[in-house]
Structures are given as C-alpha cells and as structure tokens.
Amino acid sequence: MSKRTDLIYVDGESTKIHTLESKRRLSIENPSFKNALAVWHMFSLDDTAGNNSFLTICGDVEIGIEIESPELEESIKRGGDGCSAKFNGGYLDAGQGSRGELNLKGKEMSLCVRLIDPKGDWDAPIISKYGSSSRMIYRLFAAQANNQMLLAFELGLDSDDRPLQVSVPIELIGEEKWHDIIIRYNKTKLEMFVDGVLVDEEWTMGEIRQANSEPCLIGAEISEGNIKSGFYGFIDHIALWDRAISNEEIISLSGGKDLVTQREHEILGDEKAIEQYWKPRGHNVYVGDCMPFFYDGTFHLFYLHDRRHHRSKWGYGAHQWAHISTTDLVNWKQHPLAIPITEEHEGSICTGSVLFYQGTYYAYYATRIPKQGEFLSYATSINGIHFIKNQPNPLATPEPPYKKGPFRDPAIFQDEEGLFHLLVTSELEVPYLTARGGCLAHLTSVDLQTWETKEPFIVSGQIGQPECPDYFYWNGWYYLVYSIHGIARYRISKEQFGPWQKLKNDSFDGAQLRVLKTAEFTGNRRIGVAFLPDGGYGGHLIFREIIQYEDGSLGTKFVEETIPKFGESIQLQFGVLTDSILNDDNNIKINATDSLESVVLSETPRDFRVVLQINPEPNASCFGICVRGSGNFCEGNEIRIEPHKQKVGVCKPDSSLLEENESSSIYFVDGLDKPFKLDAIVKNDLIDICIDNRRTLISRIPKFNGNRLFLFAQNASVSFENIEVRPFI
Missing domain, CATH: 2.115.10.20 (Glycosyl hydrolase domain; family 43)
Structure with missing residues (x-):
C-alpha cells in the first residue's frame, strides 16, 4: 500500500496523515451510505454522512493509505474510496458522535466494517461503545474462546444485563483476507454477515440500552475505565445506521451477488445430501x-x-x-x-x-x-x-x-x-x-x-x-x-x-x-x-x-x-496376535476358553462400514470387534458383546466392568448366544451399530486415530464369518 504524507495537529501534537490528491479519490458512493448515521472512509478523519462525527487519532494510526490492486477495485465496488487506515496498535476516538448520534436507540441498527489483519493474529477490539458487559451498547472484537479465535459482535439490550453475542471462527472465514463484516439488528433478530454470508444469528427482546457515556472507539474499547487496544491491520471503511439495512444492501456492500455466492460455498461449504448423520450448514x-x-x-x-x-x-x-x-x-x-x-x-x-x-x-x-x-x-x-x-x-x-x-x-x-x-x-x-x-x-x-x-x-x-x-x-x-x-x-x-x-x-x-x-x-x-x-x-x-x-x-x-454410500469391501488380511486362532481372512475362528485372544486387520479406512456374521458357541462370555485401534489391542473403541448379560456396549479395550460407559450400552438384547449379524458404521466421532436388524445402538466415541480393526474373544469360542469392511465413498 502506497501513501503521501502531510502533517496535521491533533490535541496540539503533530501526527501523520496520508492523503491522495482529490483527483485520485475514486469513491463511487454506495447508495446505502447516504442515509447512514456515520461513514468513515479513512481518506481523512471526517465522517462523510450527515453530521460530521469526526475522528481523533490516539497512538499509532495512519490515515489515507492507498489500497493497491486488485483490492483497490474491490474497495471501489463496495462504495469505498480506495483508502484505508493502518492500525499499529493505536486507535481512533469518535466520542459520542456529532449531537450524540453514536448513542443508538430503539430496535434497529446496522454496522458495516471492511478490514483485514494481514498477519492473521486478530485478538483485539475493532469498534466499541463498551464500558462493561452490563452497560455496553455495541462491540465488535476478536478473541480466543474454546481454543479458537472468534470474530464476535455483542449488542446490549435493556431486557437483560447480559449482552447478546453472535460470532464466527476466524479460521472458517480466512485469517488473512479482506472481509466485509455486517451486523444487522431488526426488532426480533440480530445477524452477523461475513462477506455477505449469514454466519450467525441471535433473537432479541427489548431496546438498545441508553445512558452509556463511553466514547465510540475504533481499534479499542474501554472496560471499567481501562483502554484496551491492539489491532494491527487495515480498515477500509466503517458505516453505522439506525435502521436495519436490506438483504440487497448487504449483498451490494459485500461485493455483489456472484462474490457472495462464491464466499458462501467457501465459508459454509456445499449443501450436503440429507441422510443419516446429517446436520444443517453452519458452525453452530x-x-x-x-x-x-x-x-x-x-x-x-x-x-x-x-x-x-x-x-x-x-x-x-x-x-x-x-x-x-x-x-x-x-x-x-x-x-x-x-x-x-x-x-x-x-x-x-x-x-x-x-x-x-x-x-x-x-x-x-x-x-x-x-x-x-x-x-x-x-x-x-x-x-x-x-x-x-x-x-x-x-x-x-x-x-x-x-x-x-x-x-x-x-x-x-x-x-x-x-x-x-x-x-x-x-x-x-x-x-x-x-x-x-x-x-x-x-x-x-x-x-x-x-x-x-x-x-x-x-x-x-x-x-x-x-x-x-x-x-x-x-x-x-x-x-x-x-x-x-x-x-x-x-x-x-x-x-x-x-x-x-x-x-x-x-x-x-x-x-x-x-x-x-x-x-x-x-x-x-x-x-x-x-x-x-x-x-x-x-x-x-x-x-x-x-x-x-x-x-x-x-x-x-x-x-x-x-445410509451414506460405501464402496466395495477392502482386501482382508488379518494378522494373528495370539494363539488359538484359525484364519482364512474372511472367516476367523477364535478359541479363547480361558483367556483373551485377538486378530488384527491393519490399514483400515478411518470411516467405514463393517458387516459380519458372528457365531458364538455355548457359554461364550465376551467377544466383539474394536475399531480405530492401534498397537496390539492397546487403544480403540470396542463393540463389546456379553450374551449372559444380554448386553451390547461401546467401551475402551482396557476398561473394567466398573469403567464401562452405560450411556453407550443397551440391555435385554435377546439371541446374543446364537448366530447373528453385526452391522456397524464408524464415521467421524460416532459409531452406529445394528444387531441382527432388530436392535440398534449409537454413541459418540473418542477420536482415536488408529487404523486397526481387532476381532476378539474372552472366555469364549466364536466364529467371525463373511466379513466385509467397506470405506465411505
């Protein structure tokens, strides 16, 4: 980004402001900006909409940085002027705005911010009229939560001391890209759009809080009298409305329909087929x-x-x-x-x-x-x-x-x-x-x-x-x-x-x-x-x-x-881990009358469907399969079958009877002492089991990354026959 430097004075101190000649200003004003409360294009410190809620520089912020192509054209497309403010940990102070216009009220508001953090660090305030959670009016910021960096917006309403929050993981939208962040509050709903894509929403009650005397800060926030800043990046423009802008305006401010459609696929992914294990698109x-x-x-x-x-x-x-x-x-x-x-x-x-x-x-x-x-x-x-x-x-x-x-x-x-x-x-x-x-x-x-x-x-x-x-x-x-x-x-x-x-x-x-x-x-x-x-x-x-x-x-x-689609069964080559095993790959006989015996199939897919016939001999105590295993039967997720308890459960290989997870078990399963079919689907962090087309069990499982499938028997003689392991397509 290039710049031209002049000197101006703010609070009696000289500071840098970067301007372009008037003929270089390329702004094609977006019609939505015309009736905004405030619009800061970052060519100067002035507000170009209505009353002039001008900005004051605090710390290291440079104004009038020319945006270079191809992002220059993207700025113009949205109604920007091709200039940005560079934040180096400093911030801009808008106070209460001209005639207090930045103190929003009622049941509608919209906010638009176009910005980039080139290093992808984020973790800083972006724009706020804060003070504390119980007094804030609005706050756009990035912060760590649940081991991920979130871009979040909070709105304070008079119906509850707690603000409502909408958010999106930065990783989902792209850490080092330019983004058009739009917030819309329309009487019953609060929405967050990133690049024109709806990424989160909340539902509201009440009106925007009043009597907040804290200044509106860009790149910082005040909490209990302390100023927190730290944004390092560029802001192209910011606009604030006291109304809910339309869907058409959101698309226009985000670069147009084609770009929004492209970003929708990038952020949310394609619509997945509705089938077993489906959920709607969206991070939350x-x-x-x-x-x-x-x-x-x-x-x-x-x-x-x-x-x-x-x-x-x-x-x-x-x-x-x-x-x-x-x-x-x-x-x-x-x-x-x-x-x-x-x-x-x-x-x-x-x-x-x-x-x-x-x-x-x-x-x-x-x-x-x-x-x-x-x-x-x-x-x-x-x-x-x-x-x-x-x-x-x-x-x-x-x-x-x-x-x-x-x-x-x-x-x-x-x-x-x-x-x-x-x-x-x-x-x-x-x-x-x-x-x-x-x-x-x-x-x-x-x-x-x-x-x-x-x-x-x-x-x-x-x-x-x-x-x-x-x-x-x-x-x-x-x-x-x-x-x-x-x-x-x-x-x-x-x-x-x-x-x-x-x-x-x-x-x-x-x-x-x-x-x-x-x-x-x-x-x-x-x-x-x-x-x-x-x-x-x-x-x-x-x-x-x-x-x-x-x-x-x-x-x-x-x-x-x-059921999702699966491919053909993979080639089966079982390895014997213990004695008392008869093996011809598709049919395994384990004789474990007084011990634990097991065979292993290595290099299984992470997600797959396994179908087999199990034939237990009389008085079989415990047997089953273990998926996502590793080592010599030291880790994985067992499907443990116990005929004398009429029980099927999912547990760890080393779990004792007292450690079994009863939320992953079913009882009163008749016929486990006779030949039956076991059908199990392993997908992501779940395992779905069907016993003989008459009983089912589904469970979340630990995310083990092993690629071994074990067949086992303990105090039992069992045949495992007609084994098929089919990967997801």
Missing part, C-alpha cells in the same frame, strides 16, 4: 427435537433448528420449526422455516406435532415466554409448507391440576369417536410423591380450537417430566411414547386409552439417542427420527426403522435408504 447449527409427520405419500420432518446448543436468547433456546420432506427417504427437499420466531416475547418455538384435517394442516406447539412459562399455540397451512400463526395465542395455558410453567410438546391425535386429544408435557401442582409429579396433561376438543382440561393421561412416577410424547395405532396395538431425561420409552395397550403395559425392554436405542418420535411411511412402515447430541443440546439427525413383533414389542434397525 444443529438438529434439535424431531417431529415426523406422514400424509398423502410425503414424509415431512419438522425439527427444532438450534444454534449454540439451546443457549440462544439468554438460554431460552430461540428454536424455530425447520422443515424437510421426502417421498422415498432418499431425495429430500428443504423448505422455508415452517414456524419462525416473529415476536419478541417468543423465547422459543417448542416441540409439537402436526395433524391434517379437512384440507388443513394444524401444527400445535408451545411458546416459551421469558419469565412467564410455556403456553400452547397453533398454526395452520393449506399446503403443509407455509404456516400462519393463529389466534387465540396462547391457545391453552396450564390450569389445575397442572403447575404453572412447564406446558410444552403437545402431541395431537383423533380418537375412534372423532374427538381430538392433546398430550402435553406438564407437572402436577401437588404431586403424589415428592419431585415425581411429571405427567402428560390431557386436553380434548371437538373443533381443534377450544380445548378442555382433563385429568392427566399418565403420571410417569419418575423424577423429571415426560417429554415429546408420541401416540399412534399400528397393526392392532396402541402405543404411547415419551422421553425421560431425553431417552424415549414406549408403552403398549390393546385399548386406545390404556391401561398401558411396560415391557422388559421399553427403549429404542442407547441413552445418547434423544427424544425419538415416529411417523408412518409407505408400505405400513414406521420411521423413527431423533438427534444425537454433539457437545450439548442438538446435534446430528438419526433415522431408525421401527420393527413390530406379534406381542406388540418393538425393535429398531437402520433405515437403509438413509
């Missing part, structure tokens, strides 16, 4: 509670769109209903949000259910209102895609015998006489046993709009509330499903309202699979959908096919249509 976006619904040949999946693991909107969640659909479980369509947050008081659009009746789709859900509780609401649609929230809202509130507060997850169904029922997660005001008042509240209606409160449908008797209920009829049996501590349990009955029978095994999977709900599908099939947590609430999408037996009991298996 996850699948939450799932609400499957089937009608007229289409399988609709509504799910809670989650950011930051339920911590949005000061912990209320700020969930919204997202929507995807399919007719064949292979090809999926993504639809607009079915039920978004549109009002400030909506802390979260909670889990619910859908019913089609007389040409209309009815979506029942709960609205979580900050500091008040949960209340039932509903929306309707004529096409199942675009829903309209209806009045009255709230539709129903918790009435005696139900406690004020928890009142969510409504499950809608129509009985054989035509009466409509809602089952609602709730709690008794006066429980029969201490802390065991969790129940399914029961409401009925003849018209889907006016609801009458009834006695509880079921009181679980367990600590915690029965969440995300599901009710359905299938081949002569009625099923009631609800989740306790996130684990879905089911009850069966021959009568539509019970009594409800608990079976020996009443769960669908391991403890890590969360709040499974089901829907019918073509061919009298039933598909369960849930999420696997990834570091907190919300995670990856998981499908299960529900298997029904004559006695009404249920099992699960993989939904083959949703």
Whole structure:
C-alpha cells in the first residue's frame, strides 16, 4: 500500500496523515451510505454522512493509505474510496458522535466494517461503545474462546444485563483476507454477515440500552475505565445506521451477488445430501427435537433448528420449526422455516406435532415466554409448507391440576369417536410423591380450537417430566411414547386409552439417542427420527426403522435408504496376535476358553462400514470387534458383546466392568448366544451399530486415530464369518 504524507495537529501534537490528491479519490458512493448515521472512509478523519462525527487519532494510526490492486477495485465496488487506515496498535476516538448520534436507540441498527489483519493474529477490539458487559451498547472484537479465535459482535439490550453475542471462527472465514463484516439488528433478530454470508444469528427482546457515556472507539474499547487496544491491520471503511439495512444492501456492500455466492460455498461449504448423520450448514447449527409427520405419500420432518446448543436468547433456546420432506427417504427437499420466531416475547418455538384435517394442516406447539412459562399455540397451512400463526395465542395455558410453567410438546391425535386429544408435557401442582409429579396433561376438543382440561393421561412416577410424547395405532396395538431425561420409552395397550403395559425392554436405542418420535411411511412402515447430541443440546439427525413383533414389542434397525454410500469391501488380511486362532481372512475362528485372544486387520479406512456374521458357541462370555485401534489391542473403541448379560456396549479395550460407559450400552438384547449379524458404521466421532436388524445402538466415541480393526474373544469360542469392511465413498 502506497501513501503521501502531510502533517496535521491533533490535541496540539503533530501526527501523520496520508492523503491522495482529490483527483485520485475514486469513491463511487454506495447508495446505502447516504442515509447512514456515520461513514468513515479513512481518506481523512471526517465522517462523510450527515453530521460530521469526526475522528481523533490516539497512538499509532495512519490515515489515507492507498489500497493497491486488485483490492483497490474491490474497495471501489463496495462504495469505498480506495483508502484505508493502518492500525499499529493505536486507535481512533469518535466520542459520542456529532449531537450524540453514536448513542443508538430503539430496535434497529446496522454496522458495516471492511478490514483485514494481514498477519492473521486478530485478538483485539475493532469498534466499541463498551464500558462493561452490563452497560455496553455495541462491540465488535476478536478473541480466543474454546481454543479458537472468534470474530464476535455483542449488542446490549435493556431486557437483560447480559449482552447478546453472535460470532464466527476466524479460521472458517480466512485469517488473512479482506472481509466485509455486517451486523444487522431488526426488532426480533440480530445477524452477523461475513462477506455477505449469514454466519450467525441471535433473537432479541427489548431496546438498545441508553445512558452509556463511553466514547465510540475504533481499534479499542474501554472496560471499567481501562483502554484496551491492539489491532494491527487495515480498515477500509466503517458505516453505522439506525435502521436495519436490506438483504440487497448487504449483498451490494459485500461485493455483489456472484462474490457472495462464491464466499458462501467457501465459508459454509456445499449443501450436503440429507441422510443419516446429517446436520444443517453452519458452525453452530444443529438438529434439535424431531417431529415426523406422514400424509398423502410425503414424509415431512419438522425439527427444532438450534444454534449454540439451546443457549440462544439468554438460554431460552430461540428454536424455530425447520422443515424437510421426502417421498422415498432418499431425495429430500428443504423448505422455508415452517414456524419462525416473529415476536419478541417468543423465547422459543417448542416441540409439537402436526395433524391434517379437512384440507388443513394444524401444527400445535408451545411458546416459551421469558419469565412467564410455556403456553400452547397453533398454526395452520393449506399446503403443509407455509404456516400462519393463529389466534387465540396462547391457545391453552396450564390450569389445575397442572403447575404453572412447564406446558410444552403437545402431541395431537383423533380418537375412534372423532374427538381430538392433546398430550402435553406438564407437572402436577401437588404431586403424589415428592419431585415425581411429571405427567402428560390431557386436553380434548371437538373443533381443534377450544380445548378442555382433563385429568392427566399418565403420571410417569419418575423424577423429571415426560417429554415429546408420541401416540399412534399400528397393526392392532396402541402405543404411547415419551422421553425421560431425553431417552424415549414406549408403552403398549390393546385399548386406545390404556391401561398401558411396560415391557422388559421399553427403549429404542442407547441413552445418547434423544427424544425419538415416529411417523408412518409407505408400505405400513414406521420411521423413527431423533438427534444425537454433539457437545450439548442438538446435534446430528438419526433415522431408525421401527420393527413390530406379534406381542406388540418393538425393535429398531437402520433405515437403509438413509445410509451414506460405501464402496466395495477392502482386501482382508488379518494378522494373528495370539494363539488359538484359525484364519482364512474372511472367516476367523477364535478359541479363547480361558483367556483373551485377538486378530488384527491393519490399514483400515478411518470411516467405514463393517458387516459380519458372528457365531458364538455355548457359554461364550465376551467377544466383539474394536475399531480405530492401534498397537496390539492397546487403544480403540470396542463393540463389546456379553450374551449372559444380554448386553451390547461401546467401551475402551482396557476398561473394567466398573469403567464401562452405560450411556453407550443397551440391555435385554435377546439371541446374543446364537448366530447373528453385526452391522456397524464408524464415521467421524460416532459409531452406529445394528444387531441382527432388530436392535440398534449409537454413541459418540473418542477420536482415536488408529487404523486397526481387532476381532476378539474372552472366555469364549466364536466364529467371525463373511466379513466385509467397506470405506465411505
């Protein structure tokens, strides 16, 4: 970057300012700048919009640095003037702005900053009107958090002492590139755009705080009277509005549609096919509670769109209903949000259910209102895609015998006489046993709009509330499903309202699979959908096919249509680690009557699917496989099978019985002492297991990097046959 140097005086001291001749100023003013509160182009210290909120140099900052091609043209394209300010640890002080205009107010604002840190260090304030977390108005900065450098923006609102924050990892957007950072606050939502790409969002309540007397600083912030600076880089321009700029303006300020599309692919990646283990694009976006619904040949999946693991909107969640659909479980369509947050008081659009009746789709859900509780609401649609929230809202509130507060997850169904029922997660005001008042509240209606409160449908008797209920009829049996501590349990009955029978095994999977709900599908099939947590609430999408037996009991298996694609089986060459092994590669016989014996397959892919037939001899104690292993069976992730316990679990090779992770185990698995098929998928940090197409188990696993697959047996004689190891395509 080149420069021309003149001397000016600031606070009585001479300082450098770099200017270009007027004829060299190349600015083609972006129309969006014309009605901004302030625009600093860095050709000079003046504000070029409206009142002149001029800047004062503090420390080592150089103004009027000419931007060189090709970035010069990029500056002009956005309405810049081809000049920048170079920050060498100093900062610029705008004070309160002319006539106090930098003290924003109301429920709208926008901020645009074009900048670069050539060394990629960041870790410094960029622009702020701070003071402290409880007094700040706005603050754009970079800082370390969770072992990564984040670019973050915080907005202070009068509804809470804690600011709302949106952020993005610097690594994701590029450490040493020019970036257009745009912040937009529009009444109910706070958004962060980088290079025109939406990278984070939050949901708001209240107005921008007032009575902040701290100055607006560029390249620094004041916290409890202390100034922190330290930005080393260049700023092309900064603009501040007291309105929410449009999507078209964001694209224009970010270089145009083509460049934004390119950056979207670079930052977020391509849209991935919707299949097993899918999650939406975004660094902090996850699948939450799932609400499957089937009608007229289409399988609709509504799910809670989650950011930051339920911590949005000061912990209320700020969930919204997202929507995807399919007719064949292979090809999926993504639809607009079915039920978004549109009002400030909506802390979260909670889990619910859908019913089609007389040409209309009815979506029942709960609205979580900050500091008040949960209340039932509903929306309707004529096409199942675009829903309209209806009045009255709230539709129903918790009435005696139900406690004020928890009142969510409504499950809608129509009985054989035509009466409509809602089952609602709730709690008794006066429980029969201490802390065991969790129940399914029961409401009925003849018209889907006016609801009458009834006695509880079921009181679980367990600590915690029965969440995300599901009710359905299938081949002569009625099923009631609800989740306790996130684990879905089911009850069966021959009568539509019970009594409800608990079976020996009443769960669908391991403890890590969360709040499974089901829907019918073509061919009298039933598909369960849930999420696997990834570091907190919300995670990856998981499908299960529900298997029904004559006695009404249920099992699960993989939904083959949703499984990712795999290649052909790799060449198998097992090595013998111990004695008592018979080996012809695809078939292994281990005789370990009083010891631990193992064979090893080296050079396996990191992500793969392994399928094999296991034939245990009578009284086999323990056997299985170990994936991502290393050494001579010293590290990895075991799939440990124990027939006498009817148990399948995932654990470390050196774990004792007391160290086993019960969140990675399933019990009451019949037939483990007889020949059965084991199907396991290892992908990233998860392992997904299917036993004989009748029981499943999914678990997160430690990120071991070993490339060995072990087969083992302990106090058992076992044959492993027809072994296939297929890598991901």
